[in-house]
Amino acid sequence: MRFIGAAGTTQLVTKWDPKPGDIVSFKHRGFLLYSKKPKLPTIYRVRLDITWEDVLKNWKERKLSPTGEILQLPPRMMVG
Secondary structure, three states, X not given: OOOOOEEOOHHHHHHHOOOOOOOEEEEOOOEXXXXXXXXXXXXXXXXXXXXXXXXXXXXXXXXXXXXXXXXXXXXOOOOO
């Protein structure tokens, strides 16, 4: 997946100097509803310990389906 993510801190940029195509770990605040891309991604660190082949080998497709039930709360009692 490709997306644009800003560096989490200026220290990250000076220490790692990430470039397009680098493998990175990132943080995000959930996923966008239709595109399923990360919402507000920030780069956490550059991953020098793995290769792209490792990433592909360990990839697991996750499909989420909404589940659950609607709970009804009891009516409030009027105290008067």
